[in-house]
Amino acid sequence: MGYNVAVVGATGNVGREMLGILAERSFPADEVVALASRRSLGVEVSCGERTLKVKALEHFDFSGVDICLMSAGSAVSKQWSPRIAAAGAVVIDNSSCWRYDSDVPLIVPEVNADAVAGFRKRGIIANPNCSTAQLVVALKPLHDRARIKRVVVATYQSVSGAGKDAMDELFAQTKAVFQIDEIVPKKFPKRIAFNLIPQIDAFMEDGYTREEWKMVVETKKILDPKIKLVATCVRVPVFIGHSEAVNIEFENPITADEAREALRNAPGCVVIDKHEPGGYVTPYESVGEDATYISRIREDATVENGLSLWVVSDNLRKGAALNAIQIAETLIKRNLITAKQRAA
Numbered sequence: 207m208g209y210n211v212a213v214v215g216a217t218g219n220v221g222r223e224m225l226g227i228l229a230e231r232s233f234p235a236d237e238v239v240a241l242a243s244r245r246s247l248g249v250e251v252s253c254g255e256r257t258l259k260v261k262a263l264e265h266f267d268f269s270g271v272d273i274c275l276m277s278a279g280s281a282v283s284k285q286w287s288p289r290i291a292a293a294g295a296v297v298i299d300n301s302s303c304w305r306y307d308s309d310v311p312l313i314v315p316e317v318n319a320d321a322v323a324g325f326r327k328r329g330i331i332a333n334p335n336c337s338t339a340q341l342v343v344a345l346k347p348l349h350d351r352a353r354i355k356r357v358v359v360a361t362y363q364s365v366s367g368a369g370k371d372a373m374d375e376l377f378a379q380t381k382a383v384f385q386i387d388e389i390v391p392k393k394f395p396k397r398i399a400f401n402l403i404p405q406i407d408a409f410m411e412d413g414y415t416r417e418e419w420k421m422v423v424e425t426k427k428i429l430d431p432k433i434k435l436v437a438t439c440v441r442v443p444v445f446i447g448h449s450e451a452v453n454i455e456f457e458n459p460i461t462a463d464e465a466r467e468a469l470r471n472a473p474g475c476v477v478i479d480k481h482e483p484g485g486y487v488t489p490y491e492s493v494g495e496d497a498t499y500i501s502r503i504r505e506d507a508t509v510e511n512g513l514s515l516w517v518v519s520d521n522l523r524k525g526a527a528l529n530a531i532q533i534a535e536t537l538i539k540r541n542l543i544t545a546k547q548r549a550a
């Protein structure tokens with residue numbers, strides 16, 4: 207007997223990916239329920255070969271659910287996650303609502319799977335921001351090898367990271383450019399087609415954006431509070447796949463070859479690093495893949511122990527849906543949850 211799984215936000219970018227991944231990985235689910243807002247009542251979504259009819263979150267009874275994969279934004283999570291947890295389901299949430307709560311574990315299984323056991327306090331586990339997830343997967347093996355002191359990262363984030371409306375906006379604006387139509391930005395603060403925008407999420411008092419702040423605090427919570435990090439987050443006209451140019455300063459010496467070897471042996475990492483045209487991974491090639499790809503690994507001669515690298519991953523998968531499902535698999539593997547029907 208398997209688990210009863212609810213996917214909240216099943217019509218969204220991340221929710222649809224979750225349904226696909228549950229089927230792909232043969233997740234031990236007896237039942238999968240697709241939930242979204244009232245607007246989507248009766249909409250059909252695919253879960254592998256199966257078609258599910260979307261139900262409305264507000265009328266759903268969670269008492270039979272074991273695992274709830276939440277992907278409907280912070281406001282929905284704030285209202286619903288505690289209620290769903292109180293009904294006895296473990297909530298794995300994709301929004302930023304619970305990430306910084308000390309009673310909620312923030313998990314990337316390749317990096318801090320042991321922390322998952324802390325979920326019992328609130329019944330909620332948080333998934334990190336998409337840019338943080340792929341970054342810490344690449345940093346972890348390097349940190350283990352040479353202790354990271356400081357990270358400087360610039361991101362090149364795809365529009366799918368801002369939801370399905372944002373993808374539609376890039377598509378519509380691109381079409382408008384070719385048809386010489388007027389472009390009116392709605393979802394993004396400026397035109398995104400054939401452009402890029404150095405702002406993701408709202409500005410904070412110190413001039414950084416919340417997206418940049420999230421990368422700092424989440425890296426500390428997941429990997430090591432001693433790591434200093436500074437980020438510049440940029441939205442680019444790419445549909446799916448986030449890229450990051452990362453510069454790292456270490457306490458101990460590490461060569462580019464040693465870094466390549468550490469990354470090659472690390473879970474979730476794939477190194478593609480040939481010194482020839484095209485010998486690296488681009489976001490387009492990461493679409494639909496599970497791995498975090500690392501390319502362009504170079505020693506940085508401007509600091510004592512420094513490396514530069516290029517990190518690419520599918521933000522809807524490792525950055526969101528895949529990571530959430532890996533968390534659920536970790537709970538099962540470690541016998542931290544029991545299916546309600548099995549327990550009854």
Ligand SMILES: NC(=O)c1ccc[n+]([C@@H]2O[C@H](COP(=O)([O-])OP(=O)(O)OC[C@H]3O[C@@H](n4cnc5c(N)ncnc54)[C@H](OP(=O)(O)O)[C@@H]3O)[C@@H](O)[C@H]2O)c1
Binds near residue numbers: 215218242243280
């Ligand atoms: N995209 C990424 O790369 C990424 C990465 C990490 C985390 N996240 C987070 O994951 C969450 C979802 O992102 P997304 O990209 O999938 O967004 P999206 O494409 O805009 O989808 C939003 C989903 O939430 C549902 N929803 C909205 N309001 C609701 C309500 N009141 N009750 C029930 N369902 C409601 C929508 O249902 P309707 O269709 O019925 O409106 C839709 O299914 C966000 O918190 C986001 O920050 C996204």
